[in-house]
Amino acid sequence: MSGAPEEGTETLDELRAYDLKILQQRDGYRFSLDPLLLCAFSCLTEGGRGIDLGTGSGIIPLVLARRCPGSTFVGVEFQERMAHLAERNVHLNGLAERIAILREDVLGLRRRFPVSSFDLVLSNPPYRRRGTGKISPRAGRDDARHESTATLADFLESAKYLVKTTGRICFIYHPARLPELMAHAASLKLACLRLRLVHGTRTAPARMAMVEFAKGRRGDLEVLPPLVVRNDDYTYSAEVAELLGEYGPEGGYSTSEQ
Numbered sequence: 737m738s739g740a741p742e743e744g745t746e747t748l749d750e751l752r753a754y755d756l757k758i759l760q761q762r763d764g765y766r767f768s769l770d771p772l773l774l775c776a777f778s779c780l781t782e783g784g785r786g787i788d789l790g791t792g793s794g795i796i797p798l799v800l801a802r803r804c805p806g807s808t809f810v811g812v813e814f815q816e817r818m819a820h821l822a823e824r825n826v827h828l829n830g831l832a833e834r835i836a837i838l839r840e841d842v843l844g845l846r847r848r849f850p851v852s853s854f855d856l857v858l859s860n861p862p863y864r865r866r867g868t869g870k871i872s873p874r875a876g877r878d879d880a881r882h883e884s885t886a887t888l889a890d891f892l893e894s895a896k897y898l899v900k901t902t903g904r905i906c907f908i909y910h911p912a913r914l915p916e917l918m919a920h921a922a923s924l925k926l927a928c929l930r931l932r933l934v935h936g937t938r939t940a941p942a943r944m945a946m947v948e949f950a951k952g953r954r955g956d957l958e959v960l961p962p963l964v965v966r967n968d969d970y971t972y973s974a975e976v977a978e979l980l981g982e983y984g985p986e987g988g989y990s991t992s993e994q
Contacts, residue, residue, distance in 0.1 A: 745763070746762055752981045753981025755802065757828055758798070759828065760821075767793060769980075773934060773946065774860060777906055777932060778858055778948075781807075784807045786809045787809065787810040787812065787858070789859040789891055791812055792813060793818060793822050794823075794835070797810070798829060809835045811836070812838050819838075845898065852899065852903075856899070857898050859906075859908075861888060861891045861907065888920060889920050892921060892949075896926060899951060901952035903950070904948055905951075906947070907947050908934075909947065914945050914947075925952075927954055928949055929957065930957070931958070932946045933963070935964050936964075937964060937970075
């Protein structure tokens with residue numbers, strides 16, 4: 737499986753903090769800071785099993801495979817081109833024995849896995865309803881940002897089905913739809929355990945929200961200190977700089993709303 741970028745249509749970028757090389761579409765969907773923040777927010781014990789719903793180029797399983805030794809992951813992606821790119825990234829980084837890429841819609845996962853199969857379920861789901869917001873000229877970006885066959889409720893229902901009662905569900909989502917996310921979770925009897933808001937600067941409104949849920953238990957909500965991406969001089973905050981390390985020359989980070 738080729739690890740070289742397709743000339744003119746792909747780039748090969750580096751995430752040196754995790755010793756990863758990432759193939760990405762030059763003019764299509766490119767991962768933002770959000771999945772890296774979600775990886776840092778989540779936790780998985782050694783030898784645990786995780787699944788990423790809507791994996792894109794595979795960035796979440798790749799990073800967590802480095803952060804969580806001995807763990808295994810499944811990345812679910814319904815766009816054929818992105819799923820193929822994720823498979824190439826897995827092989828490029830020598831992680832084929834620990835990461836499997838599944839070409840499937842979120843709605844089809846019940847026929848693929850038994851109930852309570854995973855210790856950790858993660859997702860950076862599309863945060864715009866179909867037909868809302870600006871249309872991107874970049875191929876694949878609208879499918880990544882807009883709900884298509886699966887809605888927010890579908891992502892949560894699939895996550896509940898897949899996670900063990902001893903496990904965790906971690907989502908990163910747009911704060912404008914946070915009440916909807918919480919309402920869906922409550923209807924599914926998912927306990928909200930942690931919440932952390934992500935701000936571009938210390939005076940800016942929240943751009944994203946990270947939430948941890950669990951099924952089959954109760955717990956008080958812990959609201960964590962806000963995560964600020966950039967300092968007043970627009971350099972990265974110490975927390976974010978540690979996550980990013982050095983990024984290759986084709987790179988560049990933003991949150992989804994920047």
